[in-house]
Amino acid sequence: MTEIYGWSGVVLRVDMTKGTIRKERLDPEVARKFIGGRGLNSKVLFDEIDSKIDPLSSSNVLCFAVGPLTSTWIPQTSRMMVSTLSPYTGILGDGNAGGRFPGYLKHAGYDQIIVTGRSESPKYLWIDNDVVKLKDASHLWGKNVNEAVMLLEKKNGRDIATACIGKGGENLVRWATAIFDRVSSATRGAGAVMGSKNLKAIAVRGTKPVKVRDKAKMYEIGQADRKWFSKDKWIHDIVGELGSPCVMKDSPHGAHHFDKAIGIGDAPFGAEDIKARLEVSRKACYNCVIHCKDWYEVVSGLHTGVRGGGLEVTVVGLGLQTGIQTPEGFAVWKKLLDENGICVQAGIDALALAYFCYQHGIITKKDTDGLKLDWADQEGKFKLTEMIARREGFGNTLAEGFYNFGKLYPEAMKYVYGQKGMMGVGPVASPDNFSMTFVLGSATSTRGGDNLRTGPSLLHILPSHKRWAEKFVKQGIIPDVFTPIAPIVQLGQRVSVLADSISRCKTGLWDYSIAVPLMGKYGHPYRGTAEALSAATGLQYSSDDLIEAADRITSLERAFNVRQGITSTSTHKFCC
Numbered sequence: 155m156t157e158i159y160g161w162s163g164v165v166l167r168v169d170m171t172k173g174t175i176r177k178e179r180l181d182p183e184v185a186r187k188f189i190g191g192r193g194l195n196s197k198v199l200f201d202e203i204d205s206k207i208d209p210l211s212s213s214n215v216l217c218f219a220v221g222p223l224t225s226t227w228i229p230q231t232s233r234m235m236v237s238t239l240s241p242y243t244g245i246l247g248d249g250n251a252g253g254r255f256p257g258y259l260k261h262a263g264y265d266q267i268i269v270t271g272r273s274e275s276p277k278y279l280w281i282d283n284d285v286v287k288l289k290d291a292s293h294l295w296g297k298n299v300n301e302a303v304m305l306l307e308k309k310n311g312r313d314i315a316t317a318c319i320g321k322g323g324e325n326l327v328r329w330a331t332a333i334f335d336r337v338s339s340a341t342r343g344a345g346a347v348m349g350s351k352n353l354k355a356i357a358v359r360g361t362k363p364v365k366v367r368d369k370a371k372m373y374e375i376g377q378a379d380r381k382w383f384s385k386d387k388w389i390h391d392i393v394g395e396l397g398s399p400c401v402m403k404d405s406p407h408g409a410h411h412f413d414k415a416i417g418i419g420d421a422p423f424g425a426e427d428i429k430a431r432l433e434v435s436r437k438a439c440y441n442c443v444i445h446c447k448d449w450y451e452v453v454s455g456l457h458t459g460v461r462g463g464g465l466e467v468t469v470v471g472l473g474l475q476t477g478i479q480t481p482e483g484f485a486v487w488k489k490l491l492d493e494n495g496i497c498v499q500a501g502i503d504a505l506a507l508a509y510f511c512y513q514h515g516i517i518t519k520k521d522t523d524g525l526k527l528d529w530a531d532q533e534g535k536f537k538l539t540e541m542i543a544r545r546e547g548f549g550n551t552l553a554e555g556f557y558n559f560g561k562l563y564p565e566a567m568k569y570v571y572g573q574k575g576m577m578g579v580g581p582v583a584s585p586d587n588f589s590m591t592f593v594l595g596s597a598t599s600t601r602g603g604d605n606l607r608t609g610p611s612l613l614h615i616l617p618s619h620k621r622w623a624e625k626f627v628k629q630g631i632i633p634d635v636f637t638p639i640a641p642i643v644q645l646g647q648r649v650s651v652l653a654d655s656i657s658r659c660k661t662g663l664w665d666y667s668i669a670v671p672l673m674g675k676y677g678h679p680y681r682g683t684a685e686a687l688s689a690a691t692g693l694q695y696s697s698d699d700l701i702e703a704a705d706r707i708t709s710l711e712r713a714f715n716v717r718q719g720i721t722s723t724s725t726h727k728f729c730c
């Protein structure tokens with residue numbers, strides 16, 4: 155058998171119904187064409203999912219995949235894609251998670267896990283390098299994420315990484331998520347699919363080296379990449395110190411389900427406030443030099459002592475839609491979401507729409523089982539979040555997702571903004587900074603309305619990112635945003651799909667320079683990635699090969715969605 159480099163060369167296929175685990179050889183041709191992560195997963199979903207199935211039935215397929223650069227010298231690559239037919243949107247559902255888990259899975263010797271079927275009783279998947287077993291998880295069922303992870307660590311050691319569901323996933327909340335290493339999550343309902351399969355968790359220990367073809371070249375590229383990041387003032391001194399909330403004050407925000415617009419500079423707090431009031435330490439995903447994430451502790455008020463991590467701008471910026479206004483409020487809410495294993499973004503959408511409808515008289519106490527939905531009542535939002543995870547009362551209605559909730563009330567549907575079952579987010583809320591690249595990118599995203607499928611527009615609208623935009627326009631890497639918008643959206647989509655497939659982080663910064671190794675150094679969108687992939691795998695990738703691979707993956711995802719009933723109308727109109 156030809157030796158494989160970069161990839162581990164092994165796919166784990168787990169049949170929950172039969173309780174069997176098979177180690178399959180990764181098809182080298184599939185690997186070359188679909189690269190890894192999102193590409194590998196989308197290929198499996200397209201090949202193996204029948205369009206007529208219920209996403210919460212045993213027929214759904216759930217995939218976890220890392221990329222050929224994961225756990226190599228290239229930093230920011232402990233990322234993985236979790237993909238399935240989404241019970242939340244009914245189309246392709248994928249989410250990108252970080253932490254230690256992706257790096258450890260690669261060190262254990264696997265590129266992808268494919269989970270099918272449904273177990274009769276709760277199980278967890280235990281991976282200890284070559285040893286892979288399904289184990290009883292009855293004692294973990296009903297536990298929140300932190301409790302379950304502590305029990306897993308007690309039994310298996312603290313040198314493991316975990317992907318675990320909480321009550322949200324167990325109760326099949328359509329937007330429940332899997333929580334990686336306690337605070338990182340993958341969106342679009344993968345947690346509900348794990349729950350439907352009776353898969354409480356995956357725990358992995360990985361200690362094997364990753365083989366690359368050209369060690370010297372990989373080392374050279376990796377070192378140059380690290381040096382470039384660590385000497386950049388913006389990335390090292392600002393993002394490394396404050397995380398993604400560093401853009402809080404220089405971004406526009408929507409609030410109260412777009413009832414209010416918050417202009418640049420007017421956010422109720424900034425990253426410095428979070429740091430001063432809550433931060434305990436900074437942390438990074440495995441093999442990352444940036445440390446964009448925080449560990450926090452609430453030190454005053456009713457919730458003193460609450461500890462958690464990952465107060466990213468998605469939580470505290472987009473979260474302003476829910477009416478939560480303070481760093482402490484978001485710290486408590488994020489902890490509740492993580493403990494229950496439910497998704498931040500979908501949680502924002504559900505709460506914001508429900509409170510908006512209540513405030514505008516579209517729903518009343520009769521619809522909310524007696525709950526008064528007052529924007530100013532922070533504690534009420536915490537309580538409702540727990541009710542959602544348990545599917546209690548009005549929480550059960552919102553557990554179906556904001557779109558299904560909106561469908562119950564014709565008047566509410568007028569305020570269900572989004573594309574293909576996901577809320578449109580970000581600058582769309584601010585006419586002052588309206589960015590058509592962002593809108594077009596979100597509308598054509600293959601997983602529904604999204605702020606993470608076309609990062610480039612943010613380069614042009616955020617003051618902090620303007621220098622990148624100017625530099626890259628001058629270098630000819632990106633076209634000017636004010637010329638026709640299609641080319642920049644297309645470039646953004648290609649960069650995003652490549653980042654998700656090589657498993658390079660893009661969520662911390664929404665920035666070309668993060669998503670694609672050495673873009674600034676090479677003065678070209680794809681050349682750095684092509685060199686890194688060639689050195690890792692021993693195959694010769696050109697920039698054109700990468701463009702072709704990106705378009706191949708996107709086309710396959712679109713074909714999958716067309717099979718699920720998506721039409722040109724649902725793709726382009728700004729509602730579901």
Ligand code: SF4
Binds near residue numbers: 232442
């Ligand atoms: S930049 Fe942040 S999210 Fe990205 S890999 Fe590093 S620590 Fe993780």
